Amino acid sequence: MRSVQRYDLNLVIALVALLETRSVTQSAERLHLSVPATSRMLGRLRGAFGDQLLVRAGSRLVTTPRGAALLQPARDALAAVTALPGIGAPQDLSTLRHRFVVCLPDPMAVMLAAPLISALASVMPEASLALVASDHDPAGSLRDGRLDIVIGADLPVLPELRHALLSEQALVGVVRVGHPLGRGRPSASRFAQTGRVSVQVPAGRVDAIDEAFERLGLRSRALLSVPGAYAAMAAAAGSDMLACVPERIARAVAASLRLQVLRLPFPVSAERLSMAWHPRTEVAPGHVWLRSRLLALIDQRPTAGRGGTP
Structure with missing residues (x-):
């Protein structure tokens, strides 16, 4: 100008x-x-x-x-x-009235909803929280203020947004309790021969499990594809199919779905979970608190539980 x-x-x-x-x-x-x-x-x-x-x-x-x-x-x-x-303006979080909207995968919502709303209620009792599973244009929704935070696997890095890596999680296999694959130390070949339920990946990305089998010269059998990890685990729990999902998600729900968690006997790329937000909320106290709390909750390491193979 x-x-x-x-x-x-x-x-x-x-x-x-x-x-x-x-x-x-x-x-x-x-x-x-x-x-x-x-x-x-x-x-x-x-x-x-x-x-x-x-x-x-x-x-x-x-x-x-x-x-x-x-x-x-x-x-x-x-x-x-x-x-x-x-900037520099004091703000009493206990009186902040805001509806925070966070877009994240269904399994993450299952794990985070209770501890997150409990923490929010103790710090910002006048605020509320909405967890949504999907958005057709997350970058646009962050820009327009319809979303406060987006969490997802391998989010594209856009110059107009702020990003933070939350965790890198190994993928594990899950099968129903009593599945033949859960006995002994099955080989990569046996994993490839087992009917699999796969988690759909965005256009332009390659399924990490398919990529791992291809490197080994093995052909996997994906019998079913579903939108998310929780749906994949539910399908595995009610069938003889194998699902490969992030370890923390698997261990969080394995007992309730009667699933056995298996280490994969072949190398596979870890899933990178990241968080994105718009720069206008960079220093807003309520948003700063929420991002730090999400980081703390997601950074907690998974622990082996019932139904899991360490």
């Missing part, structure tokens, strides 16, 4: 919305403005930057090279400005 003093924060907010959505209509909805008002803001931004920023390509708008180059700096500037009120 030629003269920063001439423009207010609303223009920066509008700039980010317009460059992210590439749509005046969608930006108007996000900004809670009319379409004509949003169009006028786009006109002011074009004049301020001396560039069209968005141009029509057929039935849609696309960013100009200048517009594309401005998006991330504009996001960073907006995050820095919106964080200013919380």
Whole structure:
């Protein structure tokens, strides 16, 4: 901008919305403005930057090279400005009223729900917690404030978000108690020959178990694929199939599902569990507490229990 003093924060907010959505209509909805008002803001931004920023390509708008180059700096500037009120300002967490929304896999919700809400109630009795299993656009939901935190395996690292590695967990096998695979020390070949229930992986990623068998020159038999680890374990508990899931999740529910936990007799890549959040919540006291509590809970090491093979 030629003269920063001439423009207010609303223009920066509008700039980010317009460059992210590439749509005046969608930006108007996000900004809670009319379409004509949003169009006028786009006109002011074009004049301020001396560039069209968005141009029509057929039935849609696309960013100009200048517009594309401005998006991330504009996001960073907006995050820095919106964080200013919380920097150095004391906040009594006991009076904080906020509904924290965390997106995480179902098995993690099973393990974390009780200890997390107990800790939250003792520190922030006026706050509440919602755990959701999936979101079609987690980055967009973090950006728009619909989500506070996303936890998942091998989350993509995006420059507009903050990330932290929570844990690296070995994969283990689980079978129903009394399954032939649970006797003795079965070989990798026997594991490969056992009908398997696999956990679906995002597009573009390779199943770690399939990859491990391929390195050994073995062909595995995936008879069923399911959305998550808990569903895979439930399927294994009621059948002769093998499921391969993160160790901590397996040991947390093995006894209740009457499953036996097995060490895999072949090398396989560990699952990297990470957490992502938007920079605007970087220094917010309630969010800082929640992230640290999640890290502490997830960092607890799994312990062998009934139905498990150490």
